[in-house]
Amino acid sequence: MIHWLAPYLFSDDVCRLLGYISFRAGGAAVTAFLLAILLGPAVIRWLRNQGLRERIDGTGSAKLEELHKDKVGTPTMGGLFVIGAILAAAALWLRFDGVNRYSLPALVLVGGFAGVGLWDDRVKLRQGLAGEKKRGISKREKQGALTILALLVGLWLLGPAALQGDAGGPHLYVPFVKDLSFDLSVWFGVPFLVVAVLVLTGSANAVNLTDGLDGLAAGCVATSAIAYAAITYAVGRVDWSQYLLVPHVAGAGEMAVLMAALLGGALGFLWFNAAPAMVFMGDVGSLGLGGALAYAALISRTELVLLVVGGVFVAEALSVILQVASFRLRKKRVFRCAPLHHHFQFGGMPETRVVARTWIVSALLAMCSLLLFKVR
Helix, strand or coil: CHHHHHHHHCCHHHHHHHCCHHHHHHHHHHHHHHHHHHHHHHHHHHHHHCCCECCCCCCCCHHHHHHCHHHCCCECCCHHHHHHHHHHHHHHHCCCCCCCCCHHHHHHHHHHHHHHHHHHHHHHHHHHHCCCCCCCCCHHHHHHHHHHHHHHHHHHHHCCCCCCHHHCCCEEECCCCCCCEEECCHHHHHHHHHHHHHHHHHHHHHHHHHCCCCCHHHHHHHHHHHHHHHHHHHHHCHHHHHHHCCCCCCCHHHHHHHHHHHHHHHHHHHHHHCCCCCCCCHHHHHHHHHHHHHHHHHHCCCCCCHHHHCHHHHHHHHHHHHHHHHHHHHCCCCCCCCCHHHHHHHCCCCHHHHHHHHHHHHHHHHHHHHHCCCCC
Protein backbone atom coordinates (compact mmCIF):
# COMPACT_ATOMS: atom_id res chain seq x y z
CA MET A 1 0.00 0.00 0.00
CA ILE A 2 2.76 2.42 0.90
CA HIS A 3 4.25 1.91 -2.57
CA TRP A 4 1.03 3.20 -4.11
CA LEU A 5 0.91 6.22 -1.82
CA ALA A 6 4.61 7.05 -2.06
CA PRO A 7 4.43 9.24 -5.23
CA TYR A 8 1.91 11.49 -3.48
CA LEU A 9 3.76 11.67 -0.16
CA PHE A 10 7.50 11.40 -0.74
CA SER A 11 10.32 12.56 -2.99
CA ASP A 12 11.62 10.54 -5.93
CA ASP A 13 14.56 9.32 -3.86
CA VAL A 14 12.25 7.90 -1.19
CA CYS A 15 10.06 6.31 -3.86
CA ARG A 16 13.09 4.54 -5.31
CA LEU A 17 14.05 3.35 -1.85
CA LEU A 18 10.57 1.91 -1.34
CA GLY A 19 11.07 -0.13 -4.50
CA TYR A 20 13.63 -2.30 -2.73
CA ILE A 21 12.24 -5.44 -1.15
CA SER A 22 14.94 -5.38 1.52
CA PHE A 23 13.90 -1.92 2.68
CA ARG A 24 10.20 -2.76 2.77
CA ALA A 25 10.95 -6.03 4.57
CA GLY A 26 12.77 -4.09 7.27
CA GLY A 27 9.86 -1.68 7.48
CA ALA A 28 7.38 -4.56 7.78
CA ALA A 29 9.37 -6.23 10.57
CA VAL A 30 9.65 -3.04 12.61
CA THR A 31 5.99 -2.12 12.00
CA ALA A 32 4.68 -5.53 13.03
CA PHE A 33 6.87 -5.57 16.14
CA LEU A 34 5.83 -2.09 17.27
CA LEU A 35 2.15 -2.76 16.58
CA ALA A 36 2.31 -5.96 18.63
CA ILE A 37 4.05 -4.13 21.48
CA LEU A 38 1.51 -1.29 21.39
CA LEU A 39 -1.59 -3.44 20.99
CA GLY A 40 -0.51 -6.18 23.39
CA PRO A 41 -1.27 -4.56 26.76
CA ALA A 42 -4.72 -3.34 25.72
CA VAL A 43 -5.69 -6.68 24.17
CA ILE A 44 -4.38 -8.64 27.18
CA ARG A 45 -6.36 -6.39 29.51
CA TRP A 46 -9.50 -6.85 27.40
CA LEU A 47 -9.06 -10.64 27.29
CA ARG A 48 -8.68 -10.73 31.06
CA ASN A 49 -11.78 -8.60 31.58
CA GLN A 50 -13.77 -10.81 29.22
CA GLY A 51 -12.73 -13.91 31.14
CA LEU A 52 -10.96 -15.39 28.11
CA ARG A 53 -8.43 -17.37 30.10
CA GLU A 54 -6.43 -20.53 29.53
CA ARG A 55 -7.99 -23.93 30.17
CA ILE A 56 -5.89 -26.83 31.44
CA ASP A 57 -8.76 -29.23 32.11
CA GLY A 58 -9.93 -31.95 29.76
CA THR A 59 -6.41 -32.96 28.68
CA GLY A 60 -6.82 -36.49 29.96
CA SER A 61 -3.57 -36.27 31.92
CA ALA A 62 -3.59 -35.42 35.61
CA LYS A 63 0.18 -34.99 35.58
CA LEU A 64 0.05 -32.51 32.69
CA GLU A 65 -2.64 -30.50 34.43
CA GLU A 66 -0.52 -30.48 37.58
CA LEU A 67 2.55 -29.26 35.65
CA HIS A 68 0.51 -26.44 34.11
CA LYS A 69 -1.53 -25.44 37.14
CA ASP A 70 0.30 -22.09 37.33
CA LYS A 71 -1.00 -21.22 33.86
CA VAL A 72 -4.63 -21.24 34.97
CA GLY A 73 -6.18 -17.82 34.54
CA THR A 74 -3.62 -16.55 32.02
CA PRO A 75 -5.43 -14.72 29.19
CA THR A 76 -5.49 -16.58 25.88
CA MET A 77 -6.35 -15.66 22.27
CA GLY A 78 -3.38 -13.26 22.20
CA GLY A 79 -3.08 -14.23 18.55
CA LEU A 80 -5.64 -11.50 17.95
CA PHE A 81 -3.03 -8.79 18.32
CA VAL A 82 -0.11 -10.67 16.76
CA ILE A 83 -2.07 -11.64 13.63
CA GLY A 84 -3.57 -8.16 13.52
CA ALA A 85 -0.09 -6.64 13.68
CA ILE A 86 1.23 -8.95 10.94
CA LEU A 87 -1.69 -8.33 8.60
CA ALA A 88 -1.54 -4.56 9.10
CA ALA A 89 2.23 -4.44 8.54
CA ALA A 90 2.03 -6.71 5.50
CA ALA A 91 -0.83 -4.73 3.95
CA LEU A 92 1.17 -1.53 4.46
CA TRP A 93 4.51 -2.69 3.05
CA LEU A 94 3.60 -5.34 0.45
CA ARG A 95 3.24 -4.51 -3.22
CA PHE A 96 0.16 -5.73 -5.06
CA ASP A 97 0.98 -4.59 -8.59
CA GLY A 98 2.58 -6.29 -11.59
CA VAL A 99 4.22 -9.63 -10.84
CA ASN A 100 3.40 -9.25 -7.15
CA ARG A 101 0.19 -11.21 -7.51
CA TYR A 102 0.75 -13.42 -4.48
CA SER A 103 0.35 -10.71 -1.84
CA LEU A 104 -3.44 -10.56 -1.66
CA PRO A 105 -3.93 -14.36 -1.39
CA ALA A 106 -1.39 -14.32 1.46
CA LEU A 107 -3.47 -11.88 3.49
CA VAL A 108 -6.64 -13.86 2.76
CA LEU A 109 -5.03 -17.12 3.84
CA VAL A 110 -3.49 -15.83 7.07
CA GLY A 111 -6.65 -13.98 8.02
CA GLY A 112 -8.83 -16.97 7.12
CA PHE A 113 -6.77 -19.48 9.10
CA ALA A 114 -6.75 -17.11 12.06
CA GLY A 115 -10.53 -16.87 11.73
CA VAL A 116 -10.85 -20.65 12.02
CA GLY A 117 -8.64 -20.51 15.10
CA LEU A 118 -10.81 -17.76 16.57
CA TRP A 119 -13.88 -19.90 16.03
CA ASP A 120 -12.23 -22.82 17.83
CA ASP A 121 -10.97 -20.66 20.70
CA ARG A 122 -14.35 -19.05 21.28
CA VAL A 123 -16.15 -22.40 21.39
CA LYS A 124 -13.48 -23.88 23.67
CA LEU A 125 -13.66 -21.02 26.16
CA ARG A 126 -17.46 -20.92 26.09
CA GLN A 127 -17.52 -24.64 26.88
CA GLY A 128 -15.14 -24.01 29.77
CA LEU A 129 -17.39 -21.33 31.23
CA ALA A 130 -20.31 -23.77 30.98
CA GLY A 131 -18.33 -26.42 32.87
CA GLU A 132 -18.03 -28.75 29.85
CA LYS A 133 -15.00 -30.95 29.27
CA LYS A 134 -15.12 -30.57 25.48
CA ARG A 135 -12.27 -28.57 24.00
CA GLY A 136 -13.39 -26.53 21.01
CA ILE A 137 -14.90 -27.42 17.66
CA SER A 138 -14.56 -30.94 16.33
CA LYS A 139 -11.48 -32.04 14.41
CA ARG A 140 -13.67 -32.54 11.36
CA GLU A 141 -15.00 -28.99 11.55
CA LYS A 142 -11.55 -27.47 12.02
CA GLN A 143 -9.85 -29.51 9.31
CA GLY A 144 -12.79 -29.00 6.98
CA ALA A 145 -12.69 -25.22 7.33
CA LEU A 146 -8.91 -25.12 6.87
CA THR A 147 -9.16 -27.39 3.83
CA ILE A 148 -11.78 -25.19 2.16
CA LEU A 149 -9.62 -22.10 2.67
CA ALA A 150 -6.52 -23.92 1.39
CA LEU A 151 -8.41 -25.10 -1.69
CA LEU A 152 -9.66 -21.60 -2.45
CA VAL A 153 -6.15 -20.17 -2.18
CA GLY A 154 -4.78 -23.05 -4.29
CA LEU A 155 -7.35 -22.36 -7.01
CA TRP A 156 -6.44 -18.68 -6.86
CA LEU A 157 -2.77 -19.51 -7.35
CA LEU A 158 -3.56 -21.81 -10.27
CA GLY A 159 -5.89 -19.31 -11.92
CA PRO A 160 -5.59 -15.52 -11.46
CA ALA A 161 -2.14 -15.66 -9.85
CA ALA A 162 -0.78 -18.11 -12.47
CA LEU A 163 1.89 -19.58 -10.21
CA GLN A 164 4.86 -20.60 -12.37
CA GLY A 165 2.88 -19.79 -15.48
CA ASP A 166 6.08 -19.42 -17.47
CA ALA A 167 6.91 -23.07 -16.68
CA GLY A 168 3.49 -24.34 -17.67
CA GLY A 169 2.27 -24.50 -14.09
CA PRO A 170 3.57 -25.34 -10.61
CA HIS A 171 6.16 -28.09 -10.18
CA LEU A 172 7.31 -29.98 -7.10
CA TYR A 173 11.10 -29.78 -6.78
CA VAL A 174 13.26 -32.27 -4.89
CA PRO A 175 15.93 -30.68 -2.68
CA PHE A 176 19.59 -31.50 -3.36
CA VAL A 177 18.76 -32.93 -6.81
CA LYS A 178 19.35 -30.98 -10.01
CA ASP A 179 16.74 -30.87 -12.78
CA LEU A 180 14.28 -33.20 -11.05
CA SER A 181 10.73 -32.01 -10.63
CA PHE A 182 7.17 -33.27 -10.86
CA ASP A 183 4.55 -31.38 -12.85
CA LEU A 184 1.65 -30.59 -10.52
CA SER A 185 -0.43 -28.86 -13.19
CA VAL A 186 -1.58 -32.11 -14.85
CA TRP A 187 -5.20 -33.26 -14.47
CA PHE A 188 -6.36 -29.65 -14.24
CA GLY A 189 -3.99 -28.93 -11.35
CA VAL A 190 -5.47 -31.49 -8.94
CA PRO A 191 -2.00 -32.65 -7.75
CA PHE A 192 -1.10 -29.06 -6.90
CA LEU A 193 -4.33 -28.59 -4.97
CA VAL A 194 -3.61 -31.76 -2.98
CA VAL A 195 -0.09 -30.54 -2.19
CA ALA A 196 -1.40 -27.08 -1.27
CA VAL A 197 -3.96 -28.51 1.15
CA LEU A 198 -1.44 -30.87 2.76
CA VAL A 199 1.23 -28.19 3.15
CA LEU A 200 -1.01 -25.35 4.32
CA THR A 201 -3.20 -27.29 6.73
CA GLY A 202 -0.35 -29.53 7.88
CA SER A 203 1.87 -26.58 8.77
CA ALA A 204 -0.96 -24.76 10.55
CA ASN A 205 -1.82 -27.81 12.65
CA ALA A 206 1.86 -28.53 13.40
CA VAL A 207 2.43 -25.01 14.76
CA ASN A 208 -0.81 -25.37 16.72
CA LEU A 209 0.50 -28.57 18.36
CA THR A 210 3.82 -26.89 19.15
CA ASP A 211 2.09 -24.06 20.99
CA GLY A 212 2.07 -25.66 24.43
CA LEU A 213 4.81 -23.96 26.46
CA ASP A 214 5.64 -20.32 27.17
CA GLY A 215 7.35 -18.83 24.12
CA LEU A 216 7.89 -22.17 22.36
CA ALA A 217 5.89 -21.68 19.14
CA ALA A 218 6.61 -17.94 18.80
CA GLY A 219 10.38 -18.43 19.02
CA CYS A 220 10.39 -21.26 16.48
CA VAL A 221 8.18 -19.27 14.10
CA ALA A 222 10.64 -16.37 14.32
CA THR A 223 13.64 -18.50 13.28
CA SER A 224 11.65 -20.16 10.49
CA ALA A 225 10.50 -16.77 9.21
CA ILE A 226 14.12 -15.59 8.94
CA ALA A 227 14.99 -18.63 6.84
CA TYR A 228 12.02 -18.20 4.53
CA ALA A 229 12.63 -14.49 4.15
CA ALA A 230 16.03 -15.38 2.67
CA ILE A 231 14.66 -18.25 0.57
CA THR A 232 11.79 -16.30 -0.97
CA TYR A 233 14.05 -13.34 -1.67
CA ALA A 234 16.53 -15.62 -3.49
CA VAL A 235 13.85 -17.42 -5.49
CA GLY A 236 12.33 -14.10 -6.53
CA ARG A 237 15.58 -12.82 -8.07
CA VAL A 238 16.63 -14.10 -11.49
CA ASP A 239 20.37 -13.76 -10.80
CA TRP A 240 20.28 -15.42 -7.39
CA SER A 241 18.05 -18.28 -8.52
CA GLN A 242 20.32 -18.98 -11.50
CA TYR A 243 23.38 -19.02 -9.26
CA LEU A 244 21.71 -21.27 -6.69
CA LEU A 245 20.24 -23.54 -9.40
CA VAL A 246 16.73 -23.16 -8.04
CA PRO A 247 13.58 -22.28 -10.02
CA HIS A 248 12.90 -18.58 -10.38
CA VAL A 249 9.37 -17.51 -9.43
CA ALA A 250 8.63 -13.95 -10.45
CA GLY A 251 7.03 -12.13 -7.54
CA ALA A 252 8.11 -14.65 -4.91
CA GLY A 253 10.57 -12.13 -3.48
CA GLU A 254 7.65 -10.11 -2.17
CA MET A 255 7.00 -12.92 0.29
CA ALA A 256 10.20 -11.83 2.06
CA VAL A 257 8.19 -8.79 3.18
CA LEU A 258 5.47 -11.09 4.56
CA MET A 259 8.09 -13.20 6.35
CA ALA A 260 9.64 -10.06 7.83
CA ALA A 261 6.22 -9.04 9.14
CA LEU A 262 5.86 -12.56 10.54
CA LEU A 263 9.22 -12.21 12.28
CA GLY A 264 8.35 -8.84 13.77
CA GLY A 265 4.94 -10.02 14.95
CA ALA A 266 6.37 -13.20 16.50
CA LEU A 267 9.03 -11.23 18.38
CA GLY A 268 6.42 -8.71 19.51
CA PHE A 269 4.25 -11.52 20.84
CA LEU A 270 7.26 -13.14 22.51
CA TRP A 271 7.64 -9.89 24.48
CA PHE A 272 4.51 -10.90 26.39
CA ASN A 273 4.63 -14.68 25.93
CA ALA A 274 8.11 -15.39 27.34
CA ALA A 275 8.07 -17.30 30.63
CA PRO A 276 6.16 -16.65 32.75
CA ALA A 277 3.68 -15.86 29.99
CA MET A 278 1.33 -12.91 30.33
CA VAL A 279 -0.79 -14.23 27.45
CA PHE A 280 -1.11 -17.28 25.20
CA MET A 281 -1.72 -17.02 21.47
CA GLY A 282 -4.45 -19.65 21.17
CA ASP A 283 -5.48 -21.26 17.89
CA VAL A 284 -6.22 -17.84 16.40
CA GLY A 285 -2.48 -17.17 16.48
CA SER A 286 -0.94 -20.58 15.84
CA LEU A 287 -3.07 -21.45 12.81
CA GLY A 288 -2.42 -18.08 11.19
CA LEU A 289 1.34 -18.24 11.81
CA GLY A 290 1.62 -21.80 10.52
CA GLY A 291 -0.37 -20.93 7.42
CA ALA A 292 1.92 -17.97 6.66
CA LEU A 293 5.06 -20.14 6.76
CA ALA A 294 3.47 -22.77 4.53
CA TYR A 295 2.31 -20.14 2.05
CA ALA A 296 5.87 -18.85 1.67
CA ALA A 297 7.01 -22.42 0.96
CA LEU A 298 4.22 -22.88 -1.57
CA ILE A 299 5.01 -19.68 -3.48
CA SER A 300 8.77 -20.28 -3.50
CA ARG A 301 8.18 -23.91 -4.61
CA THR A 302 10.13 -25.24 -1.63
CA GLU A 303 7.48 -27.34 0.07
CA LEU A 304 9.98 -30.12 0.85
CA VAL A 305 12.50 -27.63 2.24
CA LEU A 306 9.81 -26.63 4.75
CA LEU A 307 10.32 -30.02 6.38
CA VAL A 308 13.83 -28.86 7.32
CA VAL A 309 13.06 -25.24 8.13
CA GLY A 310 10.10 -26.25 10.28
CA GLY A 311 11.70 -29.43 11.57
CA VAL A 312 10.58 -28.69 15.12
CA PHE A 313 6.96 -28.43 14.00
CA VAL A 314 7.32 -31.66 12.01
CA ALA A 315 8.73 -33.49 15.04
CA GLU A 316 5.91 -32.21 17.26
CA ALA A 317 3.24 -33.33 14.80
CA LEU A 318 4.87 -36.73 14.20
CA SER A 319 5.10 -37.37 17.93
CA VAL A 320 1.32 -36.98 18.21
CA ILE A 321 0.69 -39.20 15.17
CA LEU A 322 3.02 -41.92 16.48
CA GLN A 323 1.57 -41.73 19.98
CA VAL A 324 -2.01 -42.09 18.79
CA ALA A 325 -1.18 -44.84 16.28
CA SER A 326 0.87 -46.82 18.81
CA PHE A 327 -1.79 -46.60 21.50
CA ARG A 328 -4.56 -47.68 19.14
CA LEU A 329 -2.60 -50.56 17.59
CA ARG A 330 -0.41 -51.73 20.49
CA LYS A 331 -2.11 -50.21 23.54
CA LYS A 332 1.32 -48.79 24.39
CA ARG A 333 2.70 -45.26 24.32
CA VAL A 334 5.90 -44.27 22.50
CA PHE A 335 6.35 -41.06 24.49
CA ARG A 336 5.60 -40.21 28.10
CA CYS A 337 3.19 -37.60 26.76
CA ALA A 338 2.63 -36.01 23.34
CA PRO A 339 3.33 -33.56 21.74
CA LEU A 340 7.08 -34.00 22.11
CA HIS A 341 7.72 -31.01 24.40
CA HIS A 342 5.51 -32.63 27.06
CA HIS A 343 7.61 -35.81 26.82
CA PHE A 344 10.63 -33.84 28.06
CA GLN A 345 8.54 -32.12 30.73
CA PHE A 346 7.37 -35.48 32.04
CA GLY A 347 11.02 -36.53 32.20
CA GLY A 348 11.71 -33.76 34.69
CA MET A 349 13.22 -31.14 32.38
CA PRO A 350 12.19 -27.58 33.40
CA GLU A 351 9.87 -25.84 30.96
CA THR A 352 12.26 -22.96 30.30
CA ARG A 353 15.05 -25.41 29.41
CA VAL A 354 12.78 -27.32 27.03
CA VAL A 355 11.86 -24.05 25.31
CA ALA A 356 15.44 -22.73 25.10
CA ARG A 357 16.79 -25.98 23.67
CA THR A 358 13.97 -26.20 21.16
CA TRP A 359 14.72 -22.65 20.02
CA ILE A 360 18.36 -23.67 19.52
CA VAL A 361 17.33 -26.69 17.43
CA SER A 362 14.96 -24.53 15.39
CA ALA A 363 17.69 -21.96 14.73
CA LEU A 364 20.13 -24.69 13.68
CA LEU A 365 17.56 -26.19 11.31
CA ALA A 366 16.92 -22.77 9.79
CA MET A 367 20.66 -22.26 9.25
CA CYS A 368 21.05 -25.74 7.78
CA SER A 369 18.24 -25.09 5.32
CA LEU A 370 20.06 -22.00 4.05
CA LEU A 371 23.46 -23.71 3.96
CA LEU A 372 22.04 -26.66 1.99
CA PHE A 373 19.94 -24.51 -0.34
CA LYS A 374 22.79 -24.40 -2.86
CA VAL A 375 23.47 -28.14 -2.73
CA ARG A 376 22.42 -29.86 -5.95
